[in-house]
Amino acid sequence: YGSTRPERILAEVKRKATRGDARSVVDTIDQYCRHQEWAMNVGDEKGTILDSIVCEVKPRAMLELGTYCGYSAVRIASLLPPNSRLITMEFNPVFAAIARQVIAWAGVEDKVVLIEGPSGDWIPKMKKEFGLTSFDLVFLDHWKDCYLPDTKLMEECGLLRTGSILVADNVICPGAPDYLEYVRGSPRYESKYFRSHLEYTTVEDGIEKSVFLG
Numbered sequence: 001y002g003s004t005r006p007e008r009i010l011a012e013v014k015r016k017a018t019r020g021d022a023r024s025v026v027d028t029i030d031q032y033c034r035h036q037e038w039a040m041n042v043g044d045e046k047g048t049i050l051d052s053i054v055c056e057v058k059p060r061a062m063l064e065l066g067t068y069c070g071y072s073a074v075r076i077a078s079l080l081p082p083n084s085r086l087i088t089m090e091f092n093p094v095f096a097a098i099a100r101q102v103i104a105w106a107g108v109e110d111k112v113v114l115i116e117g118p119s120g121d122w123i124p125k126m127k128k129e130f131g132l133t134s135f136d137l138v139f140l141d142h143w144k145d146c147y148l149p150d151t152k153l154m155e156e157c158g159l160l161r162t163g164s165i166l167v168a169d170n171v172i173c174p175g176a177p178d179y180l181e182y183v184r185g186s187p188r189y190e191s192k193y194f195r196s197h198l199e200y201t202t203v204e205d206g207i208e209k210s211v212f213l214g
């Protein structure tokens with residue numbers, strides 16, 4: 001039996017990245033996925049946009065929906081202020097197992113909590129499970145069909161406060177048209193599109209940043 005793509009990415013990280021050095025893990029994955037085999041990390045171009053938003057917001061409590069191999073969790077965690085926490089949620093157990101090891105290799109495990117399971121099940125439990133009031137910043141990077149229902153669920157569960165920011169990957173490719181229509185049309189959001197490209201390609205994609213107005 002062959003290895004999976006996430007397993008090959010982890011092997012490359014262990015072979016090439018410096019243990020405890022988050023940037024070298026990020027750069028190793030970008031090199032591998034640009035030159036060896038494509039994978040659905042947010043990537044270097046859109047990652048720079050995400051970095052600028054994380055640095056601007058300096059979130060105390062951040063949520064990521066969709067961990068995959070942990071590339072963006074490592075990227076985000078390396079920018080978080082002390083006493084901040086990234087909770088990252090992954091539905092696929094194979095991806096979650098790899099992501100845990102990538103996060104550990106990067107040395108950011110004390111800033112990241114990885115939870116496994118469907119976002120729809122976990123979102124209603126977040127406050128109680130993690131003693132949270134609300135999230136300062138949410139990165140949506142899981143499944144395009146879940147962006148809108150999960151956003152509405154976060155609203156209903158009181159996980160968004162005035163000023164909470166949603167950052168959504170792939171709003172053009174693969175695309176999340178119902179989500180875009182909602183955040184751009186709703187008076188409860190101030191939305192802005194950051195044009196970019198699908199990771200490691202020249203195909204158009206972009207990131208939508210939406211401020212919840214309460």
Ligand SMILES: O=c1[nH]cnc2c(O)cc(-c3ccc(F)cc3)cc12
Nearest residue numbers: 040041042066141142143170173174
């Ligand atoms: O399913 C996805 N979840 C999160 N991020 C993704 C991402 O950045 C890209 C893609 C993707 C884009 C084009 C394609 F031909 C095949 C897959 C999927 C996801």
Ligand SMILES: [Mg+2]
Nearest residue numbers: 042141169170
């Ligand atoms: Mg993505």
